[in-house]
Amino acid sequence: xxxxxxxxxxxxxxxxxxxxxxAVRDVSFEVQKGEIxxxxxxxxxxxxxxxxxxxxxxxxNGRVATGEILLDGKNISPLAFKSEKEYEDTMSDIRGNDMAxxxxxxxxxxxxxxxxxxxxxxxxxxxxNVSKAEARQRAIExxxxxxxxxxxxxxxxxxxxxxxxxxxxxxxxxxLACNPKLIIAxxxxxxxxxxxxxxxxxxxxxxxxxxxxxxxxITHDLGVVASLCDRIAIMYGGKIVEIGTADEIFYNPQxxxxxxxxxxxxxxxxxxxxxxxxIPGSPPDLLNLGDWCPFVDRCEKAMKVCKMKMPSQEVxxxxxxxxxxxxxxxxxxxxxx
Amino acid sequence: MGKxxxxxxxxxxxxxxxLSSATFFLxxxxxxxxxxxEKFKTAEARKAAEERYNLDKPVVTQxxxxxxxxxxxxxxxxxxxxxxTVTYYIGNGFPVTAKLAFVAFIVAVTVGITLGTTAxxxxxxxxxxxxxxxxxxxxxxxxxxxxxxxxxxxxxxxxMFPFIxxxxxxxxxxxxxxxxLYPISMISRLTRSSMLEVMKQDYIILARSKGTPYKKVxxxxxxxxxxxxxxxYIGPMFAFLLTGxxxxxxxxxxxxxxxxxxxxxxxxxxxxxxxxxxxxxxxIISFNLITDIVSAMVDPRIKLK
Numbered sequence: 001x002x003x004x005x006x007x008x009x010x011x012x013x014x015x016x017x018x019x020x021x022x023a024v025r026d027v028s029f030e031v032q033k034g035e036i037x038x039x040x041x042x043x044x045x046x047x048x049x050x051x052x053x054x055x056x057x058x059x060x061n062g063r064v065a066t067g068e069i070l071l072d073g074k075n076i077s078p079l080a081f082k083s084e085k086e087y088e089d090t091m092s093d094i095r096g097n098d099m100a101x102x103x104x105x106x107x108x109x110x111x112x113x114x115x116x117x118x119x120x121x122x123x124x125x126x127x128x129n130v131s132k133a134e135a136r137q138r139a140i141e142x143x144x145x146x147x148x149x150x151x152x153x154x155x156x157x158x159x160x161x162x163x164x165x166x167x168x169x170x171x172x173x174x175x176l177a178c179n180p181k182l183i184i185a186x187x188x189x190x191x192x193x194x195x196x197x198x199x200x201x202x203x204x205x206x207x208x209x210x211x212x213x214x215x216x217x218i219t220h221d222l223g224v225v226a227s228l229c230d231r232i233a234i235m236y237g238g239k240i241v242e243i244g245t246a247d248e249i250f251y252n253p254q255x256x257x258x259x260x261x262x263x264x265x266x267x268x269x270x271x272x273x274x275x276x277x278x279i280p281g282s283p284p285d286l287l288n289l290g291d292w293c294p295f296v297d298r299c300e301k302a303m304k305v306c307k308m309k310m311p312s313q314e315v316x317x318x319x320x321x322x323x324x325x326x327x328x329x330x331x332x333x334x335x336x337x
Numbered sequence: 338m339g340k341x342x343x344x345x346x347x348x349x350x351x352x353x354x355x356l357s358s359a360t361f362f363l364x365x366x367x368x369x370x371x372x373x374x375e376k377f378k379t380a381e382a383r384k385a386a387e388e389r390y391n392l393d394k395p396v397v398t399q400x401x402x403x404x405x406x407x408x409x410x411x412x413x414x415x416x417x418x419x420x421x422t423v424t425y426y427i428g429n430g431f432p433v434t435a436k437l438a439f440v441a442f443i444v445a446v447t448v449g450i451t452l453g454t455t456a457x458x459x460x461x462x463x464x465x466x467x468x469x470x471x472x473x474x475x476x477x478x479x480x481x482x483x484x485x486x487x488x489x490x491x492x493x494x495x496x497m498f499p500f501i502x503x504x505x506x507x508x509x510x511x512x513x514x515x516x517x518l519y520p521i522s523m524i525s526r527l528t529r530s531s532m533l534e535v536m537k538q539d540y541i542i543l544a545r546s547k548g549t550p551y552k553k554v555x556x557x558x559x560x561x562x563x564x565x566x567x568x569x570y571i572g573p574m575f576a577f578l579l580t581g582x583x584x585x586x587x588x589x590x591x592x593x594x595x596x597x598x599x600x601x602x603x604x605x606x607x608x609x610x611x612x613x614x615x616x617x618x619x620x621i622i623s624f625n626l627i628t629d630i631v632s633a634m635v636d637p638r639i640k641l642k
Contacts, residue, residue, distance in 0.1 A: 057542050088551060096548035103546075108539040113561045113636050122557075123547035158637040174547065 003070070004182050004214040005054070005099075006030040010067035010077075012046075012053045021286045023049040023062070025238040031182070036208055036215045038225030038246075040261065041235035044283050047218045050235070051184045055101055056091040071098060072181065096123040100175035102204075104187035106167035110159035116143075116170055117155045123177040142173040146203060165196035172203060179211055186218045201228060222261055226250065231319065234258050237284045237294025244320035254314070254322035256299045293325065301326055341641040342626070349622040353615060360614045361403065364607060365396050371416040371605045390416055390607075403611065412615075413608030415601075423612030426597050430581070431616075433503060434593035438578035440513040445520035446571060452521065453528025454563075457536070458555065468525060475522025484515040484588040501590045512589040516582060520574050527570055531563040538562070565636055572628025576621040 012024035024046045031037045041047045052058050054069050056078060069077040076094065081087035100123075103109040111119060120142065121135040130138070136155070143151035146169040159167055168188065175183055185204055189197040205228050208215055219225055225232055226246065233243040234257065242255040253259045263277040281298035293299070296306040305325050314327035325331055372386045387393045391402055406413055412423035456468035491511060492500035498510045535541065536559055544558045545551070581595025594613070601609035633639040 055546060057545055092548045092550050094548070095546050101546045103539065103543055105539060109543045111540040111544065111558050111562070112638055114558070118557075122544070122549060126548045160638045171543070174543070177547075 002033060003030040004033045004035075004072060005216070006068075006070040007050070007054070008068040008070070010050065010053060010069065011065040012049050012058065012062060013065045014059070014062045016061065016287075019287050022238055022289055023286060024053060025289070026066075027235075027238075027240055028067075029233055029240060029243060031214045031216055033181075033214055034208060034212045035231065036205070036217060036229045038217045038219060038229035038232040039235055040219060040222055040225055040232060042220055042283055044286065045235040046238035046286075047235045048186050051101070051186060051216060051218060055095060055099065055184065056087065057095075057101070093127075096175075096180070097127040097178045098180055099182035099184065100178070100180040102172050102175045102183065102185040102188045105191050106164050106171055107191065109171055110167055112159055115156055115158055116162075119159075120155070120170065120174055120177065123174060127178045138177070139173075142176060143170070145176070146170075146173045147199070148173075165192055165200070168192055168196070168200055169203070172200070176207065176211075180213060182214045182216070183207065184216045184218070187220070188217075189221075189224060190219075197224075204228070222265055234261065237289060238286060239294060239323065241295065241324070242320075242322040244316070244322075248317065248320040252316070252320070254316060254320075254327055255295075255324045256301055256326070257295050258322070260298075293323075303331070338641060342630075345626050345629075349619075349626070352622060353618050356618045357404075357407075357611065357615055358400070361400050361611060362396065364605075364610055365399075367605070369605045371607060373605075386416075403608075407615070412612040415606055415609050417604045417606045417609075423608050426601075426609060427594070427612065427616055430592065430594040430597050431579075433591060434581040434586075434595065435579055437503065437509060437512055437516065437591065437593065438575070438581070440509045441516035441520075441578055442571075442575050444513055445517035445524060445574070448517070449521045449524025450528050450564075450567065453525035454532055454555070454560070456525065457529045457532035468529070472522040472525045475518040476526075478518075480515060480519065480582065481584045481588065483518055484512070484585050487511045487515055488588060503589075503591055512585050512591060515585050515588075516578060520571070520578070523570060523574070524567055527567050528563060531566045532559060535559045535563045561635060565632060568632050568635060569628060572624045572631070573621065576624035579620050579624075580617045 007030065008028050010024055010027045011022070014021040014023055027046070027050055029037070039047045039050070049058070049062070052062075053064050054071075054076075056076070058064070064078050066079070067077060068075050068080070071094065076090065078084075078087045081090065110116075117136060117139060120139040121132065124130065124135040124138050125132070128135070140151045140155055143155060148154060148166060148169055154162075159170070162170065168191070172188070175185075183204075188204065189200050192200060201224065204215065204217070207213060217225060217229055229246055231243065231245050232249040233240050234249070234255065235241065236257050242249065242253065242258045244252075249258060250262065253262055257279070260277070260279040264279065279298055284294045284297065290307075291310050292308055293302075293306045293311050296302045299306065303325060309325075311323045311325045311328070313321050313323050315321050316327075370392075372383055372390075372392070377383045377386055384393075391399050394402070403413070412427075415421045415423065415426070452468045452471065456465045456472075459465055488500045488511065491497045499505070499508050500511050502508060503512070536555075541554060541558060544554045549557070579594075581593040581598065583595045583599040585591070586593045586595045597609070598613045598617075600606075601613060629641065633641050
């Protein structure tokens with residue numbers, strides 16, 4: 001297996017009236033071909049902004065500050081281009097074609113004044129030399145594939161004539177239009193009710209088997225990634241605090257934040273896990289991040305060193321790494337404070 | 338849709354009735370009379386005129402008689418200029434005003450939308466500042482000043498454009514500019530703020546994620562959405578332009594509706610005031626209806642009920 005997407009030391013900043021927000025800080029990871037990677041974190045942890053940086057869809061005040069983004073070996077970081085125009089031209093070819101994104105809110109991501117046909121044939125017409133009629137045929141096939149009944153008649157309708165779940169399927173169909181090699185799903189089930197959630201997740205996992213695409217699932221719901229993902233990265237305060245295979249994260253979590261997230265999953269059958277254990281406190285202010293562990297203020301096991309220095313990455317296995325001072329050899333010997 | 342239009346037309350007729358009643362009784366309550374001028378010096382002449390125009394009857398009866406005429410399609414005859422019907426004034430003035438209004442409307446819409454979009458999307462600050470400077474001038478400088486400045490600069494001094502009457506297409510340039518500057522400002526401001534709002538929407542991100550180039554995203558996805566508030570402004574604005582402007586028509590010597598409307602009020606020419614009011618009322622009511630229909634065509638979420 002070789003890497004479909006490799007991110008090296010990516011940092012993304014937003015300039016606001018109150019100062020610079022460091023949304024993504026020195027993030028590195030890779031996704032293999034045909035692999036599903038889950039990125040888990042709460043709101044504001046930088047998980048969505050990491051992927052928006054990859055897609056080049058950051059808001060106007062955001063910019064990639066450092067790092068490389070290698071898509072199938074090619075560096076597509078905006079820093080690797082001479083001009084913004086050159087970057088946009090390259091990305092116009094890549095977006096929707098080599099990589100595509102599934103967005104989280106079906107209510108706001110579809111254009112209310114354009115028909116489903118216009119919106120669904122657009123990526124097909126952008127990247128393939130086909131006629132409108134051929135694109136329409138392909139769009140109808142896509143709609144059938146994502147489970148929309150009677151696509152021939154529904155393709156003429158507008159988004160407001162679709163339910164939330166159906167709109168989410170349209171958004172998925174748009175992402176799949178050109179059989180992308182990398183699919184980024186940004187909380188694709190958050191806005192849906194539970195029964196639809198399961199259907200949409202099935203649909204997404206079916207894509208990997210069918211297209212052999214790599215998938216990145218961004219979510220704040222560990223339950224969602226558990227069944228679906230090969231590997232999981234946990235993000236907090238703009239950094240990846242722990243990354244490992246699904247088994248490693250669920251059965252051998254190392255970072256206190258990962259442990260905290262896991263104890264937030266309720267399991268009515270398990271007596272020990274019957275009660276929820278929320279993590280106290282709130283996420284760090286991304287405007288005032290120090291060069292120390294971002295989780296320190298909420299961590300039960302915080303030591304002095306945690307507020308002094310950024311923990312280095314400790315390696316547990318080829319696939320499992322975490323950044324926590326507790327894992328440091330000195331802490332294990334009980335010499336840490 | 339058909340049902341909706343019929344309903345709106347019925348409501349429009351009621352509105353027109355209220356409008357004409359209010360105008361009629363207010364007009365009668367206003368001091369002055371069309372028969373107080375030089376022509377009606379003697380008591381006999383005045384009495385004869387009063388009888389002729391039913392001015393000796395109670396006001397309510399006068400109104401009933403007037404409505405009877407209107408129902409038969411007779412808007413009456415001018416009391417000041419004998420022998421000239423109200424229909425004659427409208428028939429002569431309206432085509433002139435309408436042609437000019439149409440030119441001004443096209444200019445206002447194209448320039449306004451272009452300026453607003455440019456201001457909203459340009460990354461260069463000075464472009465935005467220049468566009469908004471033009472817009473501020475347009476709303477704050479009164480039209481008589483604009484019209485006179487245009488005449489003095491482009492007509493008298495530079496001799497670039499003719500400025501009396503509407504004989505050739507070139508004659509339309511200065512009056513159309515004078516008429517359209519205010520709507521240009523309003524449209525460009527509306528377009529700018531609406532465009533800025535639309536560009537922040539999630540569906541713009543989705544459109545870009547499909548690999549659609551930025552310019553196409555603006556034309557295909559943003560413009561149609563951004564036009565909704567603009568449409569609700571330009572419909573009534575067109576109706577307003579069609580009613581003619583006294584200032585512009587006077588300065589450029591254009592025989593349009595605007596000047597006859599104002600003169601009719603000065604002269605207390607009752608039938609002409611009423612005829613003009615009803616005609617302009619019909620224009621404004623129709624354009625409001627057209628605006629609603631166009632909005633529903635642009636935005637499929639709007640249901641005409």
